[in-house]
Amino acid sequence: MSRLKRLFHQFGSPPWFYRFSGKLVPWLWVAFALLAAWGLYRGLVVAPADYQQGESVRIMYIHVPSAWMSWMVYAVMAGFGICALVWRVRVAEILMISSAPVGAAFTLVTLVSGSLWGRPTWGTYWVWDARLTSELVLLFLYLGVIGLYNAFDEPRKAARAASLLAIVGLVNLPIIHYSVNWWNTLHQPASIGLDGSSIHPSMLWPLLIMAAATKFYYGACLLTRARNRLLEQDRGKRWAREALAEGGR
Amino acid sequence: MLQASRLTLERHFHPVFAPVDLVVGRGDLWVLTGANGSGKTTLLRLLAGLVTPSEGQLARSVAAAWVGHRLALKDDLDVLENLQLARDFAGRTDADPLDAARKAGLEMALDQPAGTLSAGQRKRCALARLLLSPAPLWLLDEPYANLDRDGVTLLDGLLADHVGAGGACVMSTHGDLKPAIDGYRELAILPAPPGDHW
Amino acid sequence: MLQASRLTLERHFHPVFAPVDLVVGRGDLWVLTGANGSGKTTLLRLLAGLVTPSEGQLARSVAAAWVGHRLALKDDLDVLENLQLARDFAGRTDADPLDAARKAGLEMALDQPAGTLSAGQRKRCALARLLLSPAPLWLLDEPYANLDRDGVTLLDGLLADHVGAGGACVMSTHGDLKPAIDGYRELAILPAPPGDHW
Amino acid sequence: MNATVTTPPGKAIGPIFRRDLKLAFRRRSEILQPLIFLCVVVSLFPLGVSPAPERLATMAQGVIWIAALLATVLSLDTFFRDDWEDGSIEQWAVSGHSLALIAVARAAAHWLVAGLPIVLLSPLLATWMQLPGEGVPVLAATLALGTPVLALVGAIGSALTVGARRGGQLLSLLVFPLYVPVLIMATGATGAAVDGLPYNGQLGLMAAMLVAAVTLAPFAIAAALRLSLE
Amino acid sequence: MNATVTTPPGKAIGPIFRRDLKLAFRRRSEILQPLIFLCVVVSLFPLGVSPAPERLATMAQGVIWIAALLATVLSLDTFFRDDWEDGSIEQWAVSGHSLALIAVARAAAHWLVAGLPIVLLSPLLATWMQLPGEGVPVLAATLALGTPVLALVGAIGSALTVGARRGGQLLSLLVFPLYVPVLIMATGATGAAVDGLPYNGQLGLMAAMLVAAVTLAPFAIAAALRLSLE
């Protein structure tokens, strides 16, 4: 208990977090770059084109990993939100609000890449399919969190309000997901499925590599954003001035 | 009733005022002084528990009554209804709203919607609510503002009664407007010293 | 600049105050006094042309600047932006918002959103706007309220300059807070005499 | 804060509830406003989309529910704003009463004034929109179960945005995604009833949502209100 | 009142217009809010009514226009409220500037922030709602002509309700009836375009409405604002 608390305290101390994450970030970026290069090479060059969809299937290597990430980031963000609200950990506040734009970007990439993919495959940019709809709702949830954060002048208050909203959204997400699925089976619109279940290994591998790459991307992006935010907020404090003097380490 | 030690609050990651130590006991009347923007309102909100302190300890053992800049009057209800509401909310069936209004000098405006009151009348109405609250600790932010001479005397009377009956009060004020009550103590709120505290 | 005779306003078919006669000329400083609810704010709003009088004559030959209880600050804009806005709105390209903020003692809070200012700082900001207005007639409702001692001196300075330069001012106040300026005149606002006056 | 509370926390429910009803009825004409709003919004559809009865019938439940959503959001914008601006929320927070219970009392009063009339009016709206008769009681039932959820969830949004700038649009952005399940279940149930299919499942789910909202939302509201004062 | 005005009345237009844009765009992310709001409202319809493309297509222009109406009303609720509450309207009235011109400046800024995005976004919304391609430019044209009318007429309502509490719903009651002709013309024109019929007549009428609103509404707004101060 007390050890956990001490760990929490340590992690919650901005200077410590800043130094620790500073060591981690470059490695995350390197891991992301290597995996992304490898995954894209295998996806765009090595993997075969689909016999039905042709070359456009390659959008999948962006689309699907970012779709996975869009949900994962929301859960992580709400987790930080819980830490921020319950234990008032400032670093958690910052990690929470730094996650939101990254998650929103993943969601947007999913939507845009899916739409671009939909044009050749379905003949339309958009249908009100279950997964598309819940992805759209997820985007609204992210935008709500970002919008709420921006609506306050006092950063800590803003972060805590946004955390609360993220948690409320997290509780609702399963309900939304379930109800949208049910709604969709009820209405059965244009008979389009996103069936990728029997996926060939030559396509699965690059997909998994890209999925790993996006996770490193999220980690690197999150920590970089959080560090910048922290430094900007604490620019009047001694540790931040020292860190700046050392060249942002 | 209330004990604060090294209390301060950060806004935008800067402390608003220098750490404050304050002990309030029965019969105490504390007057907070300080320049505009020094942090009196902020400190009172901290003491009221409306804001959580960034640093320092705060322990309060009794209920508090709060009169800030926002007077919590319902513009659509008249004076008496506003006071009845306060009484019901405080759960004090023994207190009489009419009597409170009289003591605050509002008998002329009893059935006027609070939205049509003048600034001073509104302040009086908010102060009348104190008489309907069971809280032993009053926290008043610039209670003298907008009051006429008569109102100031009246408020001094209320304060003297409350403090005399074992209550306590922390209030902020400006300039020469000090309670005409013996034994009040002043606490000057100072700006935070420059430099950081990590 | 302004001439009012037998001016009054009815609310709910009762005159709020006894008819007022007032002539304001260059260099005049009028102080309205009266108990809470006597009608000072109402009279000032009449003079500003915000409300039409129920009876009496009102003639104003110059532009007026008005500072009421609602300070017309945009909470989202910072102090400097608020003052720039006032300057642009008044069309006075020669006036300097930064200078006005300094004169009002707000140099520390220039880039703070007005919503985060303290009550006194907000008041100062609203008063600083007067310096950016070309209006020769100032109408101020309780300008001293919420100001600290420093602020009161500061405002007295502004008033003395304005009146000295041929401007005029009508202001309301309470208690002992009177301008430390020679030659101001007082006008006591009285309740309307009972009985009707048709 | 460790202030000892002297009054039992539940004591505030009655006064707050009565206060809200009093404030609502102070302006007699305002009571009708949500109803009229609903009628006006619903009547836009025959004008904007198509007055053909068979087309209206197919979209009746959706339109009525969307109008109910919008009516709720519009009235929720001010749900906590007045109390925040005039300082009432500060008084509640200082009083030691439970903010969660106060929120429940207010949401109940609000529903009584703004939600219940929608339920009662729904048969009329259903007739306007040519909803087949089998759907009408189910529509009313979904509204009865759903509008309290809208009120409670919306109150969270209202409490979160109360101290913020530009409440109106932000509020709708915050709450509409949370309203999606209610909208889907309600229109689904009504549609099923019209088609002669079973709809108990959806009604049961809506009841479950109501229970969840009643138990969880007050805490979120209370937390958001506390935050708004910081 | 016979105060001599020292500044030329038109001088206030520029500062007020710039102020409103500045307030709207205080934060980068706020630019997107009206857009997002519209997307949210439009997406309620597939959820509530039916996601089937062929059904959506038949109601596309109606739904988009009704959403635009609702978005306008929801954003107009606060159109004058902030300025009234913080005392800015008093300042305008005292300044001697023309209230009508101030109203024009504010309506223009509001349209730029909340109306123009609707016009620009309409192709996306049309895609969502499966509106046939021929309708899209006409839909955009009707929105370009119609949303300023909505803003100006709504501003009258907003000025009338600014001193009253609970503006939101009252406002919608006042303005929706006035919006009906716009709605009918606009959806009529778009429907005609989709069916390959001529639609210039409706567009011409809408342009006439716009001219009428621009010339007449400002005076009504100014009168209403003066009233709100009494």
Ligand code: HEM
């Ligand atoms: C705007 C349009 C689209 C959106 C928002 C979208 C959304 C999503 C989401 C959220 C997932 C992850 C689902 C999961 O992990 O269970 C996903 C997976 C997938 N999407 Fe899309 N999608 C869109 C368009 C498309 C199109 C046009 C295609 C191709 C026909 C497509 C093919 C796939 C495939 C193959 C998967 C992987 C399936 C799986 O993992 O089970 N998507 N999409």
Ligand SMILES: Nc1ncnc2c1ncn2[C@@H]1O[C@H](COP(=O)(O)OP(=O)(O)OP(=O)(O)O)[C@@H](O)[C@H]1O
């Ligand atoms: N978000 C913020 N960022 C920066 N400074 C802030 C913020 N919020 C408040 N402040 C500052 O904190 C101080 C606290 O003001 P407070 O209202 O407590 O002063 P006060 O002593 O009550 O002043 P007054 O006598 O004018 O009422 C002010 O100087 C204000 O400018």
Ligand SMILES: Nc1ncnc2c1ncn2[C@@H]1O[C@H](COP(=O)(O)OP(=O)(O)OP(=O)(O)O)[C@@H](O)[C@H]1O
């Ligand atoms: N609609 C109304 N019905 C009845 N009385 C009203 C109405 N509106 C205002 N009054 C009364 O008119 C008087 C005018 O108040 P005003 O605000 O002008 O007073 P004041 O001199 O500024 O007081 P203060 O010193 O408290 O600021 C008050 O007594 C108020 O109660």
Ligand SMILES: [Mg+2]
């Ligand atoms: Mg203060």
Ligand SMILES: [Mg+2]
């Ligand atoms: Mg007054």
